[in-house]
Amino acid sequence: MSDADQTAKTGRFDIEAIVATLPETAATLLVDTYLIDREAASARVFRVYRPTPPLYHATCDEYLYVVAGRGTFWMDDAATEAEFGPGELLFFERGTVHALPQILGEPLVFLSIDTPRREPTDIVFVNPEDGSPATFMARNAGS
Template sequence: MSALYFDLEEKKKLFPDSADSLIVDMYLSDNPQGSVRLFRVYQQVPEHYHKQCDEVLIVIAGDLEFQTDGEPAKVLSKDQLVIFRKNTVHSIKPSGDNPVYFLSIDTPGREASDIYFIDPAHNGLKFISHIGER
């Protein structure tokens, strides 16, 4: 297959209205060189980092509060993005009343288990649920 095409509005309809995890994702593309996932944020995701990849987050709906390395939080809205390197401590949370969706591009690809919370008390949180095929 030389190209993949997606209607993100249709994909967003597949996400549940509520979740028992902080976020839910759907893989759009996944290989060792990189992955692309669509996320919906349901609750605040506390400070954490990833060891395996650099990331690009592109907000496609709603408002997302994003904070890195203790800097003041920034609110990202539709069509805004943030780029950050692996091992960057960051947190996210929905801001406003509308559901928050974002695309995540990871390079190289990473395992879903590659999350390290700063506060060990958060290690028991159900971080993520997946829908669709990987």
């Protein structure tokens, strides 16, 4: 289920080393690695490979810290689209529609904290024709 030892009470993670293990290309929109995967919260590092159409998560709030890369992002309304880059934190509550229409600098990598834990399949595309959990994330591709 998780990539990290979930029985540990503490952890130290080398984000740069984790980013270096992410593939250069992917058939899915993103590839992720769990750091923490507990009921109260999950933490992941993920790389985005293609622009992401409007979607939302039904079960958690999400905090996205930009580790590397640049792009544009909007929440709630496409008219709010704005650029982001390393060092910025994007936050949205569960049910908030969001999209990443443009990747302006690669690799595009986020540290994600989901509260409470988000099941990897909790990905709801506004337009179902845009994708599914299996096309969104590599870990779901076998589902």
